[in-house]
Amino acid sequence: MNHPAPPASVRRPFPAELLSALKSLFGERVSIAEAVRANHGRDESPFDPQLPDAVVFARNTEDVQAVVRLCAQYDVPVIPYGNGSSLEGHLLAVQGGVSIDLSEMNRVLSINAEDLTVTVEPGISRKQLNEALRDTGLFFPIDPGADASIGGMTATRASGTNAVRYGTMRENVLGLCAVLADGRVIRTGTRARKSSAGYDLTRLFVGSEGTLGVITEITLRLYPQPEAVSAAICAFPSMESAVRAVIETIQIGVPIARVEFVDALAIRAINRHSNLTLREAPTLFFEFHGTAAGVQEQAELVQEMAAQNAGEGFEWATRPEDRSRLWNARHNAYFAMLQLKPGCRAVTTDVCVPISRLAECVVETEKDLKASSLPCPIVGHVGDGNFHVAMLIDPQRPEEFAEAERLNHRIVQRALRMAGTCTGEHGVGLHKIDFLVEEAGPVAIDTMRAIKHALDPRNLMNPGKIFSWAA
Amino acid sequence: MNHPAPPASVRRPFPAELLSALKSLFGERVSIAEAVRANHGRDESPFDPQLPDAVVFARNTEDVQAVVRLCAQYDVPVIPYGNGSSLEGHLLAVQGGVSIDLSEMNRVLSINAEDLTVTVEPGISRKQLNEALRDTGLFFPIDPGADASIGGMTATRASGTNAVRYGTMRENVLGLCAVLADGRVIRTGTRARKSSAGYDLTRLFVGSEGTLGVITEITLRLYPQPEAVSAAICAFPSMESAVRAVIETIQIGVPIARVEFVDALAIRAINRHSNLTLREAPTLFFEFHGTAAGVQEQAELVQEMAAQNAGEGFEWATRPEDRSRLWNARHNAYFAMLQLKPGCRAVTTDVCVPISRLAECVVETEKDLKASSLPCPIVGHVGDGNFHVAMLIDPQRPEEFAEAERLNHRIVQRALRMAGTCTGEHGVGLHKIDFLVEEAGPVAIDTMRAIKHALDPRNLMNPGKIFSWAA
Numbered sequence: 001m002n003h004p005a006p007p008a009s010v011r012r013p014f015p016a017e018l019l020s021a022l023k024s025l026f027g028e029r030v031s032i033a034e035a036v037r038a039n040h041g042r043d044e045s046p047f048d049p050q051l052p053d054a055v056v057f058a059r060n061t062e063d064v065q066a067v068v069r070l071c072a073q074y075d076v077p078v079i080p081y082g083n084g085s086s087l088e089g090h091l092l093a094v095q096g097g098v099s100i101d102l103s104e105m106n107r108v109l110s111i112n113a114e115d116l117t118v119t120v121e122p123g124i125s126r127k128q129l130n131e132a133l134r135d136t137g138l139f140f141p142i143d144p145g146a147d148a149s150i151g152g153m154t155a156t157r158a159s160g161t162n163a164v165r166y167g168t169m170r171e172n173v174l175g176l177c178a179v180l181a182d183g184r185v186i187r188t189g190t191r192a193r194k195s196s197a198g199y200d201l202t203r204l205f206v207g208s209e210g211t212l213g214v215i216t217e218i219t220l221r222l223y224p225q226p227e228a229v230s231a232a233i234c235a236f237p238s239m240e241s242a243v244r245a246v247i248e249t250i251q252i253g254v255p256i257a258r259v260e261f262v263d264a265l266a267i268r269a270i271n272r273h274s275n276l277t278l279r280e281a282p283t284l285f286f287e288f289h290g291t292a293a294g295v296q297e298q299a300e301l302v303q304e305m306a307a308q309n310a311g312e313g314f315e316w317a318t319r320p321e322d323r324s325r326l327w328n329a330r331h332n333a334y335f336a337m338l339q340l341k342p343g344c345r346a347v348t349t350d351v352c353v354p355i356s357r358l359a360e361c362v363v364e365t366e367k368d369l370k371a372s373s374l375p376c377p378i379v380g381h382v383g384d385g386n387f388h389v390a391m392l393i394d395p396q397r398p399e400e401f402a403e404a405e406r407l408n409h410r411i412v413q414r415a416l417r418m419a420g421t422c423t424g425e426h427g428v429g430l431h432k433i434d435f436l437v438e439e440a441g442p443v444a445i446d447t448m449r450a451i452k453h454a455l456d457p458r459n460l461m462n463p464g465k466i467f468s469w470a471a
Numbered sequence: 472m473n474h475p476a477p478p479a480s481v482r483r484p485f486p487a488e489l490l491s492a493l494k495s496l497f498g499e500r501v502s503i504a505e506a507v508r509a510n511h512g513r514d515e516s517p518f519d520p521q522l523p524d525a526v527v528f529a530r531n532t533e534d535v536q537a538v539v540r541l542c543a544q545y546d547v548p549v550i551p552y553g554n555g556s557s558l559e560g561h562l563l564a565v566q567g568g569v570s571i572d573l574s575e576m577n578r579v580l581s582i583n584a585e586d587l588t589v590t591v592e593p594g595i596s597r598k599q600l601n602e603a604l605r606d607t608g609l610f611f612p613i614d615p616g617a618d619a620s621i622g623g624m625t626a627t628r629a630s631g632t633n634a635v636r637y638g639t640m641r642e643n644v645l646g647l648c649a650v651l652a653d654g655r656v657i658r659t660g661t662r663a664r665k666s667s668a669g670y671d672l673t674r675l676f677v678g679s680e681g682t683l684g685v686i687t688e689i690t691l692r693l694y695p696q697p698e699a700v701s702a703a704i705c706a707f708p709s710m711e712s713a714v715r716a717v718i719e720t721i722q723i724g725v726p727i728a729r730v731e732f733v734d735a736l737a738i739r740a741i742n743r744h745s746n747l748t749l750r751e752a753p754t755l756f757f758e759f760h761g762t763a764a765g766v767q768e769q770a771e772l773v774q775e776m777a778a779q780n781a782g783e784g785f786e787w788a789t790r791p792e793d794r795s796r797l798w799n800a801r802h803n804a805y806f807a808m809l810q811l812k813p814g815c816r817a818v819t820t821d822v823c824v825p826i827s828r829l830a831e832c833v834v835e836t837e838k839d840l841k842a843s844s845l846p847c848p849i850v851g852h853v854g855d856g857n858f859h860v861a862m863l864i865d866p867q868r869p870e871e872f873a874e875a876e877r878l879n880h881r882i883v884q885r886a887l888r889m890a891g892t893c894t895g896e897h898g899v900g901l902h903k904i905d906f907l908v909e910e911a912g913p914v915a916i917d918t919m920r921a922i923k924h925a926l927d928p929r930n931l932m933n934p935g936k937i938f939s940w941a942a
Binding site: 112113114115116117137156157158159163167168170171180184185186187188190191192193194195196197198199200201203204206207208223224225226227247250251252253255290291293294297350352353354355356384385386415416419420421422423424425426427428432436439440441443444445447448450451453454455466467 | 583584585586587588608627628629630634638639641642651655656657658659661662663664665666667668669670671672674675677678679694695696697698718721722723724726761762764765768821823824825826827855856857886887890891892893894895896897898899903907910911912914915916918919921922924925926937938
């Protein structure tokens with residue numbers, strides 16, 4: 001595997017001819033206004049914005065092709081932009097270039113209710129999609145905290161609270177359409193539920209973070225809305241006891257839909273933000289999907305497992321409004337946590353470990369956090385072994401960012417020692433490039449790089465993300 | 472994407488120096504005996520054997536590395552061999568080379584019951600694996616008809632009767648270890664249940680059919696053995712009514728574990744082979760997994776859906792021995808069908824379509840088959856939209872093979888028109904190279920080829936499979 005020399009990792013020239021060509025094609029739909037560029041060169045990460053040279057608002061695959069072809073002609077990078085909710089710097093234009101805003105590509109192209117599939121454009125958000133599905137009796141379960149775009153969720157291999165039952169974007173994208181670095185359109189997968197037809201290009205694009213092409217169409221799996229849903233909440237004396245209850249629940253085969261861990265500090269944040277009065281203790285949020293009888297049976301089994309592991313005050317949320325209130329509070333946890341420290345930004349960790357190591361990983365992490373001056377609430381998708389520490393830093397104080405990064409690195413190294421990963425669902429972006437090297441090792445990184453070099457030989461597609469261009 | 476010129480698609484030289492080097496390393500574990508080579512240059516496909524020049528029996532990853540490095544030095548191909556149950560010519564040494572027999576690499580390396588994971592060597596068969604898991608309360612659900620090796624199942628992205636509930640190898644391989652074309656060892660994935668850590672190299676190797684490297688270790692997801700299992704069988708007046716019952720079952724969210732379609736001719740074969748007296752009609756086999764109450768509820772719902780769709784004679788197999796007898800009969804269907812025509816071989820189709828199109832696809836296919844002189848029983852994983860026609864041909868009569876291939880092509884083209892795939896679970900191998908071009912199109916094939924060229928620039932890893940080396 002020979003790799004060409006890397007281009008300079010500085011902003012590349014943005015030729016006036018390219019701007020003219022874009023303007024003549026897109027008119028008002030290309031912008032170089034500072035405010036627009038600033039909005040597209042940032043995300044929810046703690047990094048300072050890095051602005052693209054221009055933003056194009058695409059309306060269809062042909063628009064995307066036109067931008068990619070022009071950029072290829074002038075050796076200018078392309079960065080796809082969905083809803084801007086990335087936590088890892090994916091959207092920053094580190095080498096300049098053109099941000100392709102896909103928010104106008106938000107149509108549902110087809111719903112196939114009998115097949116439980118839907119085909120959408122990448123700009124549609126998960127809430128918009130579920131709104132469009134409401135009358136079909138079906139839903140799309142993947143739910144990151146933010147109302148992310150389906151394109152962004154595909155590109156980062158996102159998941160959320162339902163993954164323990166329904167899987168992640170990895171399991172739920174059946175096929176996609178993307179514009180490659182040379183402007184050609186690739187279609188991967190079919191609407192069949194399974195296939196052994198050659199290399200799994202769908203899965204290669206899922207999680208590729210814009211570095212192999214711009215995704216312009218996605219076919220997703222859907223699920224029947226459950227006949228019955230119930231939710232519950234239970235406090236535990238410790239993280240270990242909570243995790244133990246979850247391991248036992250999963251081992252007896254309860255098909256739990258959601259099980260979320262929230263630590264005492266995060267409960268405090270949620271109480272304040274959502275005007276609740278939950279007990280400030282390590283807490284599990286549960287949700288059960290199934291038939292009426294099935295849900296009741298699941299819930300009884302889980303209540304038993306909780307009781308056997310010192311769970312206290314197991315409470316049902318049987319009314320739909322109580323259930324929504326609880327889960328909205330959980331979904332807003334990120335924003336609630338930010339309010340614990342006015343003006344702060346969050347450095348968010350995202351490790352995921354085998355569930356047998358989760359308690360140990362969190363307990364050791366709590367020790368680190370206690371020794372730090374930063375407020376660091378913890379939430380976790382405990383059924384998956386994935387948890388997030390939100391380290392709240394004052395953006396004016398670089399020493400706080402340094403402290404957060406030091407803690408982050410320790411948490412990642414701990415997770416790797418425990419056979420886990422540095423990122424369960426947020427992706428690598430700019431933030432975890434070094435962590436990925438530690439996790440994957442030189443042969444795997446070199447293999448990723450060889451694929452990138454083969455498919456994007458001039459490093460035009462969202463350059464500078466996931467791994468460095470040259471070893 | 473520039474691709475170097477293709478090597479000649481003829482057998483490559485097998486230098487005496489390479490044989491000496493292999494012998495000095497492996498002694499008795501390298502064989503050039505005709506019988507051993509013949510056994511490794513064939514599979515269950517209808518193709519004539521093509522023998523490797525030598526067979527090496529590997530015992531660990533280092534052995535595989537040593538063979539791959541030596542072969543790379545002498546520009547000789549490498550073909551990994553598991554249990555020889557491929558249906559598509561994957562194992563034929565079309566350019567000669569060394570077959571690496573992995574059957575001695577059949578250890579369970581670690582079971583992590585709390586995490587529901589197991590790590591195995593590639594040579595272990597699915598039955599051996601489940602035998603090793605028996606006392607853990609866990610099982611591995613993927614079950615192709617043959618007792619295939621886990622390595623082969625990984626390399627072909629196999630599935631089987633449980634996929635409707637548990638997914639395929641795509642969903643159930645968490646990570647793997649492989650020897651690359653240059654002899655380096657790559658590790659992909661972790662034991663964490665989910666990850667967004669860079670390109671999904673695990674999924675790239677799953678389904679790569681030995682063309683990117685030799686898989687030497689696989690980490691799999693396991694599932695709790697269900698508390699209760701029940702099975703049922705029901706005849707239908709037509710394929711359409713059977714499929715309609717299944718669609719309605721899935722749409723109301725019944726988590727059915729298995730649902731298999733068997734046509735009248737295949738039932739006849741099964742009756743003869745397994746000494747059963749099932750009614751010779753289009754039939755569904757069902758299996759339900761869950762709690763005792765859950766299984767009963769599922770089964771009642773399915774019985775209702777069957778009755779609403781003209782199902783007749785819904786019968787329970789409640790005793791474990793009846794259940795095993797039924798499912799063993801289904802698993803042996805391939806061998807039962809071969810006995811319909813003494814001395815025959817089977818050309819097996821493997822299309823998979825969206826379930827809404829399945830009945831139409833099978834009915835149109837039945838018309839084709841009726842017009843043919845070949846006996847062609849049909850079995851299908853109906854919950855997935857995947858079905859197999861076993862076209863029974865006399866190997867001495869080339870016109871029968873030609874007829875089977877003509878029918879096969881028509882079936883594939885029909886499936887592609889219906890947004891399906893040419894292979895649901897058997898892989899491409901030698902047999903479906905042209906079908907894959909029709910399905911995936913030139914951009915996707917070119918992308919697969921670019922990846923292959925980047926990772927195996929001299930085309931040493933199982934050459935001639937999936938796609939042609941040059942466009």
